[in-house]
Amino acid sequence: MSWLFTLDHKRIGILYMIAVLTFFLVGGIFAIVLRVMLALPIADAGNQMGMEMNDTRAIVHSQNATVPDEALNLIFNPGQRTPEELQTDVEAVLTDTAAKNPNANVPIVDYAQLNEARTAAAGNYATKLNNHNTLYNQSFTLHGAVMVFLFIIPAIPAIIGNFVLPLMLGAKDVAFPRLNLASWYCYMGGAIFFIWVLGKGIMNYIVPTLERVWGGGGLDTGWTFYTPYSTETNTAVVAATGGAFILGFSSILTAVNFIASIHMLRPKNMTWFRMPLMLWALYATAVIQILATPVLAITLLLLIAERVLHVGIFDPALGGDPILYQHFFWFYSHPAVYIMILPAMGIVSEVISVFSRKHIFGYAFIACSSMAIAILGFLVWGHHMFTSGQSELLNAVFSIITMLVAIPSAIKVFNWLTTMYNGSIRLDSPMLYALGFIWLFTIGGLTGIYCATLAVNIHIHDTYFIVAHFHYVMVGSTLFAFLAGMHYWWPKMFGKMYSERWAQIGWFLVFVGFNVTFFIQFIMGALGMPRRYATYIDKYQIYHHISTGGSLILTVGLFLVLFVWIHSLLRGKQAPANPWGANSLEWHTVSPPPHANFDHAPPATDPYDYSHWRWKPEIEGYILDEASEPEERQAMAHNDS
Numbered sequence: 001m002s003w004l005f006t007l008d009h010k011r012i013g014i015l016y017m018i019a020v021l022t023f024f025l026v027g028g029i030f031a032i033v034l035r036v037m038l039a040l041p042i043a044d045a046g047n048q049m050g051m052e053m054n055d056t057r058a059i060v061h062s063q064n065a066t067v068p069d070e071a072l073n074l075i076f077n078p079g080q081r082t083p084e085e086l087q088t089d090v091e092a093v094l095t096d097t098a099a100k101n102p103n104a105n106v107p108i109v110d111y112a113q114l115n116e117a118r119t120a121a122a123g124n125y126a127t128k129l130n131n132h133n134t135l136y137n138q139s140f141t142l143h144g145a146v147m148v149f150l151f152i153i154p155a156i157p158a159i160i161g162n163f164v165l166p167l168m169l170g171a172k173d174v175a176f177p178r179l180n181l182a183s184w185y186c187y188m189g190g191a192i193f194f195i196w197v198l199g200k201g202i203m204n205y206i207v208p209t210l211e212r213v214w215g216g217g218g219l220d221t222g223w224t225f226y227t228p229y230s231t232e233t234n235t236a237v238v239a240a241t242g243g244a245f246i247l248g249f250s251s252i253l254t255a256v257n258f259i260a261s262i263h264m265l266r267p268k269n270m271t272w273f274r275m276p277l278m279l280w281a282l283y284a285t286a287v288i289q290i291l292a293t294p295v296l297a298i299t300l301l302l303l304i305a306e307r308v309l310h311v312g313i314f315d316p317a318l319g320g321d322p323i324l325y326q327h328f329f330w331f332y333s334h335p336a337v338y339i340m341i342l343p344a345m346g347i348v349s350e351v352i353s354v355f356s357r358k359h360i361f362g363y364a365f366i367a368c369s370s371m372a373i374a375i376l377g378f379l380v381w382g383h384h385m386f387t388s389g390q391s392e393l394l395n396a397v398f399s400i401i402t403m404l405v406a407i408p409s410a411i412k413v414f415n416w417l418t419t420m421y422n423g424s425i426r427l428d429s430p431m432l433y434a435l436g437f438i439w440l441f442t443i444g445g446l447t448g449i450y451c452a453t454l455a456v457n458i459h460i461h462d463t464y465f466i467v468a469h470f471h472y473v474m475v476g477s478t479l480f481a482f483l484a485g486m487h488y489w490w491p492k493m494f495g496k497m498y499s500e501r502w503a504q505i506g507w508f509l510v511f512v513g514f515n516v517t518f519f520i521q522f523i524m525g526a527l528g529m530p531r532r533y534a535t536y537i538d539k540y541q542i543y544h545h546i547s548t549g550g551s552l553i554l555t556v557g558l559f560l561v562l563f564v565w566i567h568s569l570l571r572g573k574q575a576p577a578n579p580w581g582a583n584s585l586e587w588h589t590v591s592p593p594p595h596a597n598f599d600h601a602p603p604a605t606d607p608y609d610y611s612h613w614r615w616k617p618e619i620e621g622y623i624l625d626e627a628s629e630p631e632e633r634q635a636m637a638h639n640d641s
């Protein structure tokens with residue numbers, strides 16, 4: 001109980017961790033449903049007729065009659081015949097067959113019976129296909145919505161940010177601990193709406209009559225809730241957007257708290273350009289969260305107003321404009337991808353430096369590029385709408401500004417690589433995930449240039465190329481950095497070490513599984529496989545099979561990671577204060593940190609100077625070597641005491 005009223009940022013971070021990981025599991029279950037459906041499409045176009053023919057044969061057969069193949073072929077391939085000609089021709093075949101089979105035990109059907117059976121078979125088939133499509137549409141929508149709103153947006157800031165931000169500032173807590181708890185309750189409040197949408201959808205699917213009693217459940221609009229479909233469908237759009245609206249408050253409150261904490265709680269010696277880069281990244285993220293989230297919130301309110309009150313903002317029949325919705329939506333949602341990626345970049349900056357045992361290269365460039373990305377991110381939303389009919393001039397402007405984002409992104413990548421150059425690199429699991437991040441983010445970022453190129457965009461729009469691109473950027477970067485951060489700060493969070501060897505096997509499966517799942521989708525998309533289709537022509541089957549195979553490897557890897565963590569909680573060895581020899585302030589207190597974090601606030605020096613930490617085998621961790629401490633630090637320590 002004391003947990004549910006806790007004001008301790010560390011416990012709030014762990015509460016977020018439990019909730020967010022649970023929703024990651026839910027989103028993951030939908031992902032597997034999608035991939036399994038795509039591996040076994042019930043009826044790809046090539047098989048449809050064969051299935052209907054077999055059904056027809058079975059229906060007629062149940063009436064104790066046989067059907068000559070020739071008659072079936074005619075009825076399914078009428079060619080240019082009129083219905084009357086068809087009837088005549090089929091009847092001729094039937095009479096002919098009857099004449100050739102004088103065996104009276106085999107009665108022969110007539111045309112009318114055959115046609116009726118065919119209609120019944122087509123009806124069965126259509127229902128089956130319709131159910132299949134509905135399940136698919138709802139699954140990809142809920143997968144996307146849960147992953148975006150409940151997993152990747154909050155994952156790094158709310159879990160890791162909450163835990164480490166005050167520690168990295170050498171502070172006792174965030175600036176407003178009560179607000180921090182309130183934002184967790186907003187998250188849970190918003191999540192309940194999602195569970196409602198989901199529960200209703202599942203119940204309606206199992207007991208279809210329920211839908212007449214309590215209305216539509218589930219969600220089939222895609223996570224973007226695009227109008228005009230979202231104002232028409234009878235699924236639970238209002239509940240889902242209501243939930244996302246409430247989640248927005250959680251995001252904004254956390255951001256306010258982080259900005260205030262960074263301004264107010266930085267210790268004397270920690271100037272802006274001495275902050276760990278993780279704090280810069282969280283700061284830039286928080287700025288976006290505060291500026292962009294209200295736009296989404298208002299857009300969703302307008303959508304609800306449109307559905308409930310028919311005010312005519314987006315509905316063309318009422319004088320509204322459906323494209324306006326897309327502008328509003330992407331004005332939030334493009335910056336939102338930076339809400340996902342910037343904190344990921346913060347983690348990678350910390351980890352790359354520590355595990356190369358070298359000072360981060362180009363500190364100021366990395367810090368400023370975070371802010372540059374945050375600002376540029378607001379100017380590129382139109383790249384989601386190249387095919388929507390906006391003017392050529394707008395298209396060109398959005399294309400160019402989008403490409404400009406490549407500059408600050410590349411600055412970071414080059415600085416990380418330079419940091420590693422000549423370093424003494426240790427490939428522990430946090431470092432493996434950080435390297436995975438660089439690999440995946442580079443592929444995701446470079447394919448982003450394809451997406452931003454106007455002519456190429458026409459070809460790959462709404463194909464699997466896009467699906468592959470955004471999974472590389474969002475999942476490859478955010479998920480990998482999140483896992484890097486979780487492994488890196490795990491000993492600090494829980495005071496326990498985990499099995500490094502099993503963590504590395506987990507990384508290997510996740511990395512291989514991810515690339516097998518999604519790389520093939522670039523090829524499939526370039527060949528024309530559209531996204532959001534439950535079935536497809538035979539040519540794409542092999543690609544879908546490979547992708548589904550990869551997703552199973554990925555799933556095994558993720559469960560292994562979870563197992564390693566649980567095992568660590570139950571059996572892990574006591575963690576030292578500083579297992580990696582890092583120098584940012586969170587490593588200057590014991591693991592896990594006590595309630596108020598520090599005995600005495602440690603002096604803030606250059607966070608990337610590792611020279612005065614020495615490896616101590618007895619504790620399997622690093623300790624401060626007083627003798628080699630820089631004079632500056634000794635002076636500071638004196639001032640403080």
Ligand code: HEM
Pocket residue numbers: 028031032034035140141143144145147148151152222223224467471474475479517530531532533551554555
């Ligand atoms: C096991 C891993 C995953 C698999 C196999 C998977 C698979 C899929 C598939 C098949 C789609 C549907 C594509 C379409 O027809 O539009 C999809 C869409 C999507 N996925 Fe994933 N996914 C996985 C993990 C994730 C994760 C971790 C995230 C977020 C962090 C994510 C975010 C999304 C989003 C935003 C969509 C878009 C939904 C839409 O079409 O609007 N996926 N995913």
Ligand SMILES: [Cu+2]
Pocket residue numbers: 333334337380381383384
């Ligand atoms: Cu975008």
